Amino acid sequence: LDNKLAIVSGAAFDSYENQHKDECLPGTRTDILNQIKEWATSPYREGIFWLYGIAGTGKSTISRTIAKSFSERRSLGASFFFERGEGDRGNARKLFPTIARQLAITIPSLMPILHQAVYENPDIATKGLREQFDKLLLQPLQRLNRSNISLQTVVIVIDALDECEGDGDIQLILQLLPQIQQAATIRLQVILTSRPDLPRLEFSRMKNDHYKDFILHDIPLEVIEHDISLFFAHQLAEIRIIHGLSTEWPGERDLQRLVALSVPLFIFAATICRIFKERDWDPIDSLSEVLTHQDDRTRLAGTYLPVLDRLLNRQNKSRKEQLVSQFHQVVGAIVMLESPLSTDALSKLLGISRRLIYLRLSPLQSVLRVPDNDITPIRLFHLSFREFLLDPDTRTKTPLGISETEMHNMLARKCLLVCRKLKENICQLPSYGNQRVEVDCQTINDHLPPELQYACRYWAHHLVQCAGLTSIAHEAHLFFQAHFLHWVEAMSLLGYALEIPGILDLIRTAIGGNGSSPISQFFHDAKRFILKNQHIVDQAPLQVYRAGLLFSPQTAIIRTVFADEHFHWISQSPIVNKIWGAELQALEGHSDSVLSVTFSPDGHLLASGSEDRTIHLWDPPTGSIIQTLEGHSDSVNSLSFSPDGHLLASGSNDKTLRIWNPATGQELHVLEGHSDSVLSVTFSLDGHLLASGSRDRTINLWDPATGSIIQTLEGHSDSVNSLSFSPDGHLLASGSNDKTLRIWNLATGEELHILEGHSDSVSSVTFSPDCHLLASGSEDRTVRLWDTTTGVLKQILDSYSSSFNTIVFSPDGRVIATGSVDWVVRLWDLVTGTLQKTIDGHMTMGFVLSAASESVAFSPDGQLLASCSANETIRLWDPMAGESTEILSGDDPQPPVQFMKFSPDGLSLASGSFESSAVCLWNTATGALTHTLDGHSRSVNSVIFSPDSRLLASCSADGTVRLWGLPIGTVQQTLNSRYGSVHSAAFSPDGRLLASCTDNGRACVWDLARSTLYQTFNCHSDSVHSAAFSSDGRLLAVGTDDGRVCICDLATATLYQTVDGHSDWVNSLAFSPDSRLLASWSMDETVCLWALDAGGLSEIWTFEITDDTSEFSQDGLYLHAGLSSLDVEMSFTTSVNRDISIEDEQWIILDGERILWLPVEFRPNRFKINGDRLALGHASGKVSFLQFCI
Known part of the structure; x- marks a missing residue:
């Protein structure tokens, strides 16, 4: 715990x-x-x-x-x-x-x-x-x-x-x-x-x-004097015993002077008594010095100066210079450390002997707590000693005063020197997938001793406070070129990964310049690298060397510096972008679609609402979840901060609004008044009104302080999707499924304008910052700009390709950001009315943006753009990023990969989608898309390669099977079943026959040499979904939609056995190499193994599995199904891990160990394994290939 x-x-x-x-x-x-x-x-x-x-x-x-x-x-x-x-x-x-x-x-x-x-x-x-x-x-x-x-x-x-x-x-x-x-x-x-x-x-x-x-x-002075007098009486009695002084010392007069000097500061009295207790000094002399120094100095100086003066007394010039230098090095370090260190750790950090440290600290035990062992940290008795030493005025009184900048300079260099001990896998973790929480504290402390922990965490703190940064910044650059990944690993192990972005920002700000210097560029790239990998670096430290490098852009500085020495474990890497794009970070934390995002007025918080019924509050700089707000019983559609940031309102499908204190997470009010889902909430600019739009066709105006309804606005004839207050606070705009916008006078509740022009639902409305324009986005694929005074249409922005869910103005009013259902965010230049930029991040993820009206939001300073998506993520963008964010018009998103097949020779892979009539052909060695095979008139259901890899068969809902010649990709034959949609096909072992499975319950066997229908088997079901030839070519197994497996004898053209094995359709069949075993997989999530002999089929075992295919190993000893390899000779309860598999859609497993985490955009819709090569089919329609050094 x-x-x-x-x-x-x-x-x-x-x-x-x-x-x-x-x-x-x-x-x-x-x-x-x-x-x-x-x-x-x-x-x-x-x-x-x-x-x-x-x-x-x-x-x-x-x-x-x-x-x-x-x-x-x-x-x-x-x-x-x-x-x-x-x-x-x-x-x-x-x-x-x-x-x-x-x-x-x-x-x-x-x-x-x-x-x-x-x-x-x-x-x-x-x-x-x-x-x-x-x-x-x-x-x-x-x-x-x-x-x-x-x-x-x-x-x-x-x-x-x-x-x-x-x-x-x-x-x-x-x-x-x-x-x-x-x-x-x-x-x-x-x-x-x-x-x-x-x-x-x-x-x-x-x-x-x-x-x-x-x-x-x-407290009254007489009370304080009484308490300090008692304190002195107690302490001075001990001091007299320690030094053998008479009971007359120090005398009533001097005692009263000490009390008077101390009031009201107990720390003054405590420090004086510690000085008197020192055995190496005469308390009579010490008392005289303390009282003498009070004449012309502050009480702090009068207390601490005698301690320092003693160190310098009776020293010749050379000894005095040496002492001053050593004092600055040892005591200066102690007072400047961000966290105290023991004598042992301090000596290793500073590179000096423990004996020297003890020597310098021994006379200072009245102001420093110096342990009698090497492992307990050295501490100040009180911060006032640090403040005294660092006071510039102190350096005019004693050479032992400390210069902050000089000490920061020394400590920064010492820290960087110690950090050079960092190395890859410093804690010797057994797996690169080990989670940080799995590593016990003792292991971390054994491999990262205190001085190294300190150096890792605080080197930058000291560096940015140095005078003249040029030299030491160069040292930091050289250090990072060798040890950046090692440092990130160590910070993660220590639990400080979330501090890294702030540290890098500190350095970049301190270095300054125009950003074009190699040092500035390196730290900029390092920040992008960390933001991209923040989530996994914090969870699994060693993934910084794997996922961190592997999925970084090709020309990223961190990748180019470190990739060569860290890619020995993989022989083929996935294709990645060339440079950093607009995306800064993907935020993960919701468990369902994210419907709404909004920044707090100061930009310090990002709030998100989700179908998982929760609201997350995020820290934008680090991407970490600060708090989760729970209370709604259905999807959270809309969020709005009050102008002062003290309140957060949420609207939900549970028909309520809730008002929260975002600082504490406390639910302040539950507002009930709508009879259907609340689709939009927004605060007025003065914070005195809260407006809500609902599926019940009404708009309610609420008092956020009391939670009571002030007014209900009626007029729309369908759901109210979006609301926006004008910046001057006089108007409210609403957009509805009734295809209209309405502008309301808040003072009277009067409907000022009904704006008509959209031909479909109005999803989003927003006023420009200067209040002159009202923008509306619609499912009719246009954004319209209206004059708020006259209601006249001023301009139309047309996407041509997709309807708009959300629109927001940039803070300066010069740019509009739009989110649409084609998965992209568009930035429009309002001066020219042209499309300025298209950000395609959610397209590469293959998920639509939220259908809610608040799926895109600018930060108050315009430096960040947030968007949310149905794939449970929020993404943060740099809206000013360059060409990397632009995509060509017409570069339409592709449907998700829903099936894939490797060719028998492993050189090609075919992929397709049930939503497309095309098949994609990929070169597995290069990862490149070589051909897009178009020809079917309806969607493709499956693909299969011929045994010699020279043909690819595609099965379509248009009732045909097309045979494509490879590698050219031209149509060789078209086989028309005339029996409806073709679900799948299978080649005979010699490639001469092809069996196709159709919608009318028939399996058709084709003679490919003659392009003729050779045999037809009626399985007496509504549909046939799968087929497989036995290895000897004598039998054909067919799987039906009602869970039966049929065995057909090709020599006699008879259907000689049918068995009931599943409760849902049979999606895949496979014979063992010796044709004695048959495996069937079904949509009921089971795989059955059957024995085949002269008497027909008999069931051996059934195993629960969720994958959609099964196949035998070449030796016939294992059945590869899903993520496991099942031993065919043993009980179904026994399974062994495959060499390569996928866990939770996020981790690649090799020989039972997590080796690689997959970022959101590389997580597969489907995956296929072929030996040591893994193909990942993505929701974006793309396929990534990885080959491991097994």
């Missing part, structure tokens, strides 16, 4: 990392501690206690004390102590998994529920904060049975929230935490501490009854 949850082990108050940190002394902080305890134990109190104060006021000490107190009472549910620079304690990535795991220990009945949540969401550790909170905390807590809980109140302590990386994450955490109160089975109270700055805004948005706040630095 811990591995899948990816918890932070050192985040709890009582963790090993926190064991030496202070707690409140008895008699101190009594008022605030009592207030917290009273708040936590009193019923009906606020759910959150926010304790905030300026740095150094003792917030974390109070947190540890209160956490310990509740722990001793067995009512502490969880604690998480943020700490900047402490790796995963410095960000929120693992906050909720860690809290959930701790809660499950406190509440044992929660553990099985949490196990189930992780089982149902195995990749939950990689999801966004919203989804983690919902799936790991809120839902499990709501499922708790009250009778299984002994505790009434459970406290969660979250300390130093301000030290969490990312302002957006802090705000989101504060938005989510109040929802914990929805767990009605148990009372959960959250104690939260922070500095006051950032969280204050989010708390101001909370309801007052959600939280109670306490300002730590506003």
Whole structure:
């Protein structure tokens, strides 16, 4: 569970990392501690206690004390102590998994529920904060049975929230935490501490009854003086014992001076006492130095400068220079690290001895927590020491001050040097298909030690903050040319794959320039490579070398740099594009057709609605799912963000609208009022109205704040498919199946214009940003532009080939993007009225765009275009990409591949579709389409090669079989059955006869030499679907539509046996090489093996299988059926894996192991295997070939 949850082990108050940190002394902080305890134990109190104060006021000490107190009472549910620079304690990535795991220990009945949540969401550790909170905390807590809980109140302590990386994450955490109160089975109270700055805004948005706040630095000074006096009394007593001082030291006067200097900063008092405790220094001298330094310096400088001055005293010039250099190298690195390292890891990162590190740190134990072992990280006692060292003013007072840019430069170079240890398959995984979640943490830590983990994750963080990037950017370029894939693999293993796009963006931005330099081009290509492969890189790290390279464009820089050394496992690669096109990323996550996409107003979220009844919220830069919204009971047709981004509305076939808080995922309102499916929803530009269009022919205007109907607009005579508010907020446009558009006056509800002109349903309407134009897209294959004032038609854009589902204006109003049912997205230039560009991404996938009116959306800045499709994906595009996105007019999409056949010599493959009258012939060695065989007048049902591969027979619904001469592809014969559609055919072993299977229940045997009908066998069924000649040529087996197998004797022209073996039609038949066995496959998803002897057929076994063909191995020992090879001599329960197979349509399996993941556009509709070659037939009509080095 811990591995899948990816918890932070050192985040709890009582963790090993926190064991030496202070707690409140008895008699101190009594008022605030009592207030917290009273708040936590009193019923009906606020759910959150926010304790905030300026740095150094003792917030974390109070947190540890209160956490310990509740722990001793067995009512502490969880604690998480943020700490900047402490790796995963410095960000929120693992906050909720860690809290959930701790809660499950406190509440044992929660553990099985949490196990189930992780089982149902195995990749939950990689999801966004919203989804983690919902799936790991809120839902499990709501499922708790009250009778299984002994505790009434459970406290969660979250300390130093301000030290969490990312302002957006802090705000989101504060938005989510109040929802914990929805767990009605148990009372959960959250104690939260922070500095006051950032969280204050989010708390101001909370309801007052959600939280109670306490300002730590506003406690009366006399109370703080009392507590600090007690602290000094306790600490100074220990110091007198350590150093053998008299009880008179330090004297009442100096003690009061120390107290006065400390108020209100407890950190000041704690640091002074640590200085006095150092055994190598006289506390009497230290006290004098501290008090002396306060005269002309800030309190921080007065505290830390004496510590630094001591290092330099009594050193000659050369020794002093050496010490300064070593201090900068060791201490400078420690204060600049993004995550603390142990002495051992630090020495390996910096390339210096552990002895030198100990030597430099030994005098600094009052400001640094220096462990007495090599494996525990070195930590700062307080961030104020880091802030002091990095303050430019400090460098004017001591040469030991640290330059940030110089330290970043050093650390960036050291990190790159350490990263050169990376190599392919660094963890020695047994298979290139191994999932990341299958690799245990110990294996990763054994092969990626702490210094290498740090270098992988943070080298770029240091690099972009260097002064003068030219030199080090060149080093990074050289490193990537050798180790880019190794680095991606390591980042994936460490669970940081989603950070890679952001890292590459950081580097590209820092490098700057016009993008034409080799360095800039490399990092641009690397970003495209990662976006394309983000999904699989995060799941299966080693696929970066396989799928990542194999399916990248031919001229992609990453492919050209690395392909030669990584393609040894494959002898034939599929044909791929030459260059990167407009597609940036394919987003996978829905389990059914995606109907709607829309960006949030700030562009930080992409929402998608699907037939799977869910709404996904995506992070556009990484393509990761942030949250899944569930609530609708039918397809989600339409989505709309409010102008401020605080609300998301959805419309569904369940006849409801729902309003969500996209920040928390909370369902705010369920709006009921329509009597049929809601097809369109949209917010007005001021956010005060929500409009919905329905299949019930009406438009409802709602108040989104209350969920009540304000007005119903009636006038359309059919379904209302699309709505759009004018930017000025005065008008509403609607498009309907009644072929009209209507423009409504929102103030009066009056119908201003009925726009007629379309000859079919109006699918989509939208106003231009300047409100001058209204665009409408229709199933009549046109886009029409109307004057919004007069209702006059201004312009018509005609696709000629396909109806339009959706239209959107670009943010600047100069371009219209249209989505249509021919699988493509078109960009139109409104200045010229011409088609500017056609993006064919969904065409290559062979799936139509969503039929809904919102299948295409621009991001607010116009830099991204999103489109959704019936193949369960969303695609992100660069609308400004160049020629790679353009396709020739007339390059129409092809129907999907639904059957394929290899020639016996393996040199050719024929493919076809039940939706086409043509057959495609492919060269298997080159993967090229050599011929398109046209001639049939109706669809082709199947193809078969002659035994010598010189003929191809195509069987058609037009009642003919055409024989094509190869390799030229000309028609040699046309055999007309006169019995209706021909389903399939079979050649005799010598190629002289051809059996055809027809719709009227007859099998026709043709003499090919004479082009005459030789024999006809009536199987007494409605239809015959399959046939096969025995290997000796004496028998013909025929499969019928009612599941029977018929055996025909060719010598006597008699039908001598019929057996019932299946419950549905028999699609495929095959004889063994010795003609003693017959295998039949049926649409009932079974394959039967029959013994054939003088007495006829007898069943041996039946095996459940889903493939549509079966064939015997050359030795007759195995029956190849589907993805398995069945041993004909053994029980049907025994099967062995074939050398090559396909799993879940996504993975190619070789000898039982996953070797290659298939991206969406290469996933097969059908596949065929011929020895070591695999043919993938795609929904786009194309066929890809791969040959493996078996």
